[in-house]
Amino acid sequence: MLVCVYENVLSTTQQQHNNNTTTTQQQHNNNTTTTQQQHNNNTTTTQQQHNNNTTTTQQQHNNNTTTTQQQHNNNTTTTQQQHNNNTTTTQQQHNNNTTTTQQQHNNNTTTTQQQHNNNTTTTQQQHNNNTTTTQQQHNNNTTTTQQQHNNNTTTTQQQHNNNTTTTQQQHNNNTTTTQQQHNNNTTTTQQQHNNNTTTTQQQHNNNTTTTQQQHNNNTTTTQQQHNNNTTTTQQQHNNNTTTTQQQHNNNTTTTQQQHNNNTTTTQQQHNNNTTTTQQQHNNNTTTTQQQHNNNTTTTQQQHNNNTTTTSSLVLYSQRNFKIFA
CATH class of the missing domain: 2.60.120 (Jelly Rolls)
Known part of the structure; x- marks a missing residue:
């Protein structure tokens, strides 16, 4: 037809x-x-x-379905619902004043969602899926919510040159996550709980507030922040964790908390106007903290650890406190 x-x-x-x-x-x-x-x-x-x-x-329910939905240059409100499908979905939206809701539940699903040059509000919800998801957003005035729960999931979220508020929540997943944000006026919340997780979070040249929370994970985490006016909170609890936190040329407030971990931690800070708090409790821990050419206040607390610590503080006006109990 x-x-x-x-x-x-x-x-x-x-x-x-x-x-x-x-x-x-x-x-x-x-x-x-x-x-x-x-x-x-x-x-x-x-x-x-x-x-x-x-x-x-x-609306598509209980189908063996291949769907392509293309929308260009529209003043558009789109609702795409897919439930209980063996589904391949492509949703493309370009140059739209667009409100998009994409819901996918209980699917064996491959989803591509592309949004470019839009004044866009996007909600992407995926629950209980064997899912590969790509979400790309470029040059948008964008509010994005991406929720993924109980999935065997590979997720790529890219955001460039946006005035962006992003919430990425992942719970109880066997998950590989890449979150890239460049040249944004950005508020980012990345929460990961109870995952077998590899996470890469990159933020460059942003006016950025970042919260990265990881709890009860078998986790490898890389957090890179460069040339930002940045407030960063990185919390890791009860993890078998390898963590790398790099911060360069930032006006930065950093809090790194690690509790009850079998942990290897590297924290590097260079050329920053920086306030750093690093707390480590009850860990089998190897810690390297490097700080160079900073106007820095550093507090490093370590309690009840089987610990090897290297702290290098070079060429800056310092107030340094080490507390070992």
Whole structure:
């Protein structure tokens, strides 16, 4: 079945139930309201919308489904819901004033969500999936919420040149996460709990507030921050953890807390106007702390550890306190 509509004022309702169906729906230059519902189908769907003042609802349930949804240059509200599907989904949105909700539950799913040059609010929720997710956002005035729970998940979240608020939550996952943020006015919260996790968080040239929390993980963490006006909190509790925290050329306040870990920690700080608090409790710990050319106040607390510590403080106006109990 093929539906082509051009230059119309249009309301379209397309319902398909219990079919072996191939559907193509094209809408161009319309003032359009579209509802597309597909249930219990072996279905291939292509939905293209260009240059429309468009409200689109696409619901797909219990399908063996391949879906492509493209939206370009629209004043668009899009809801895409997919439940209990063996699904490959591509959602592309470019140059839109867009509100997007993408929900995926209980799927064997590959999802690509691309958003470029949008005034965009995006919610991407994925629960109980065997999921590969790519979320790219560039040059947007963007609020992004990405939630992933109980997944066997590979996630890439890239954000560049955005005025961005990002929340990335990952719980109870076998997870590889890459979060990159460059040249942003950014508030970032990255929470990871009870994961077998490899995490890379990179932040460069940002006016940035970053909170990275990791609890009860078998975790390798790299946190890099360069040339930022930055407040950083890194908390790690009850982990078998290798942590690298690098901070260069920042106006920086850093808090690094590590408790009850089998931990190797490297903290490097160079050319910063820096206040650093490093707390380590009840760890089998190797710690290296390097600070160079800083206007620095440093507090290093270590309690009840089987510990090897190297602390280098060179060429700065210092107030240094070491407390060993």
